[in-house]
Amino acid sequence: MTVSTTTSYTLAELAERFGLVAHGDAGVRVDGVGTLAAAGPSQLGFLANSKYTAQLAASGAGIVVVRAENLADCPGAALVAADPYLAYAKIAALFERLPAAPVGIHPSAVVAPTARVSQSASIGPCCVIGDDAVIGDGVVLGPHCIIGDGCTVGAHSRLVARVTLVVRVTLGQRVLIHPGAVIGSDGFGxxxxxxxxxxxxxxxxxxxxxxxIGDDCEVGANTTIDRGALEDTVLEEDVRLDNQIQIAHNVYVGAHTAMAGCAAVAGSAKIGRYCMIGGNAGVLGHLELADRVTITAKSLVTHSIHEPGEYSSGVPLQESRPWRKNAARFKHLDAYARRLSALEKDKNHE
Amino acid sequence: MTVSTTTSYTLAELAERFGLVAHGDAGVRVDGVGTLAAAGPSQLGFLANSKYTAQLAASGAGIVVVRAENLADCPGAALVAADPYLAYAKIAALFERLPAAPVGIHPSAVVAPTARVSQSASIGPCCVIGDDAVIGDGVVLGPHCIIGDGCTVGAHSRLVARVTLVVRVTLGQRVLIHPGAVIGSDGFGxxxxxxxxxxxxxxxxxxxxxxxIGDDCEVGANTTIDRGALEDTVLEEDVRLDNQIQIAHNVYVGAHTAMAGCAAVAGSAKIGRYCMIGGNAGVLGHLELADRVTITAKSLVTHSIHEPGEYSSGVPLQESRPWRKNAARFKHLDAYARRLSALEKDKNHE
Amino acid sequence: MTVSTTTSYTLAELAERFGLVAHGDAGVRVDGVGTLAAAGPSQLGFLANSKYTAQLAASGAGIVVVRAENLADCPGAALVAADPYLAYAKIAALFERLPAAPVGIHPSAVVAPTARVSQSASIGPCCVIGDDAVIGDGVVLGPHCIIGDGCTVGAHSRLVARVTLVVRVTLGQRVLIHPGAVIGSDGFGxxxxxxxxxxxxxxxxxxxxxxxIGDDCEVGANTTIDRGALEDTVLEEDVRLDNQIQIAHNVYVGAHTAMAGCAAVAGSAKIGRYCMIGGNAGVLGHLELADRVTITAKSLVTHSIHEPGEYSSGVPLQESRPWRKNAARFKHLDAYARRLSALEKDKNHE
Structure with a gap:
């Protein structure tokens, strides 16, 4: 699959803009991106996963982004990056077409007289903005956003559509929130x-x-973040939350932490910086996780974690028939351990 | 409990319409449905679960749908079906009253001038339809639906209320989507x-x-389906998703697969046809599941599955006191296995 | 952190209103609440968790709520309660400022002519109220609520914002529903x-x-409750549901039961009164739970529970390296149990 646009860049322009080393015809021009297999001469592809190395030589892409070690296999122009996935992320952003967001307030929006809305903001159809709310410069509120009384949306933030900030919510700058997210609802107390x-x-x-919520955070579709009982619920900067995540009241999430879909953090838990919380993982209330802790998918964190590292719980998937036999035995694990010890003791006394 | 309507059907009409064998008075007429226990003479009941066989003889239902083997116990008129549950599903649909959906565009809706809306479509209050969107014949958009730029809704699809299609979403025909669903939000990359x-x-x-999304799919309330990074996220035809399901970017779901509530599929996973994914089950990213794979509730799929069959993970529920003892032992399971082997080895060397 | 308001109460007034015993200057006056550490002379704090006892003597709070045993350590005025957390909950409610909700129907709302809306109700911007819906006295519908055909909202209920009642939903009195909740969507049949x-x-x-849904229930943000296939789905009075909970069709939940975030109950399950269902716990379909059953977080209930008590499933969190070894052994647990028995048998025959 490929994406093309009306803007285009030469190899030389991309190399300069992103600090990459160019190989091949400096004038090669691309107007979009694509997979190695599908990209054509006006598109840029990339090789980050060695699984796809075999596709490189045959790729029709006008430019490919590769590590130095793969340069020899490139059929045409190339950009060399230490991290091709990262370099590609930055380049591909040039070709992203965001929906039009005309500056001004749509006539169907309902804005309280005491709200302060920047003249450079875009307020979409059916938005509702409450008393004393503040909407910063360059903010885009897509259709059906609700900004409750006294909430603040920092400059250049984008609420894609149908986002609800209930009350006493402050967003930093460049925050991105996807549809259906609810922020500032009652904690469950x-x-x-x-x-x-x-x-x-x-x-x-x-x-x-x-x-x-700090600068540069992202909040996924239908994710919920409750407000605190007395203290605030806090996300530091650059926290990245996927869809359908639940953040309970008084949770504190350190900067640059990322959580995958359906993760949940119970009340007053404190998550460190640069943590990675896997899909549908859970953290019980009042626990603390150190910086750089990784929790694998569907694990439940039942005690505080003081050391960085990767942590897991759960048992492996099996065909249901043998699984049922093994699972039934789990209910006797303590007894088995005692019986094992007894046998060992007997043996030692023989 | 029972449901009655203003339309009614005779035994003979139902037999003919659904290809069933009628027993009893061909003129018996029903205008609704009910449970075996509650249905009256103008209602139709059914017996699918043998647990309720005892209720059959005493049922006041005007017509009952049964298997041939239960015909002798029917007190009155009956329709014989190989699968009474399936036959009942088809008959009960005659008595379903959907909310009124007047053809045309509600004055409070906001429709972009470049959108193409069929004259037979019903566009509800506060709907927002973006540039170049296409709304097919007989489509019903309930209140508060948002159809993003360039999205297509196939003929006779119904978005019940408050459904958001973000961007680059294509729905087939007769697709049914429940409130709060978000389709086409950013993948988490x-x-x-x-x-x-x-x-x-x-x-x-x-x-x-x-x-x-293919023809005849159903998407549950507050379910989220992200759009792909480069390739599309795909649901083939007749895929059935319950509430609060998370489908990540680039997932591919084969036709006729059903997922129960709160299931989640991580990025680029490929699910086969006729699969059944249990409630709150998860599938890790980039895995493949063959056709006709069943995953039981709350299981986590951590490797690709190449053979049809039923798969599970997890441990059984117990009272918390013994559970805690057994669970604590799990942390030493590898050691126990080694100690067991050592004992066996000793014995064999005796 | 502290909260102050324009209303205030003396120690004597609070003691009388809530039936508590006052100690110290009866005229001490507070206009808000705060944590023990942060509260000032015009605020009320409380000590419920013995972990914070050390903060009591140094607290600057004008009034503290404590147990009798902590009275000696109070630096100033105090209210004595058997359960300070409960007493604080009632007092703090005096200082909660709810968003303004002007009586009447906002001009952007769309109300069917056959709907009956109490003159004392507040209907917010962009609400949509369907045919034959009934909105009781003192009801507050925040912005973007959708009340489907034939739904009833009991007196003094509050739907915070963007709540959808699809069809055939009846809410009791004083029901509180948070944004994004969907009630009455199709069951998954x-x-x-x-x-x-x-x-x-x-x-x-x-x-x-x-x-x-009975009186005094609370439903969290983005929670979904499906309507029944033939019988109704039922929540008795004072049921408390946190965010992102899934209640399937025909579930019956007894009075005073509470469920934490992301819990899920499958079709036709019957939950007793005064149950506590932990976060992300699941209950399979058609099961019954007795009154006063507690299920710990992320557990899966796979069989009916007839006795009150606490129940769990799952295995403990570990560092991933040892966890992987232990988890791999789980697949052979049945074999280990057999081998253990064989060793014991051998020993007994020696």
């Missing part, structure tokens, strides 16, 4: 009332804090 | 930039592909 | 059609039931 004339029931703990 | 004057940080990989 | 001229394919089972 309940006190149990055993007594009184009524039957025992729950009493809601008011959620009086807010949410602070 | 990041390159890590270690160097430069800034601290190490993430660089977003542009997501230049789209999403293609 | 499919019959498999093997025969006929077409290839084998799915046939949708019409979902003809509804959803009934």
């Amino acid at each position: 309940l006190a149990f009332d055993r007594g009184g004339p009524d039957p025992a029931h729950w009493v809601k703990m008011p959620q009086l804090g807010g949410v602070r | 990041l390159a890590f930039d270690r160097g430069g004057p800034d601290p190490a940080h993430w660089v977003k990989m542009p997501q230049l592909g789209g999403v293609r | 499919l019959a498999f059609d093997r025969g006929g001229p077409d290839p084998a394919h799915w046939v949708k089972m019409p979902q003809l039931g509804g959803v009934r």
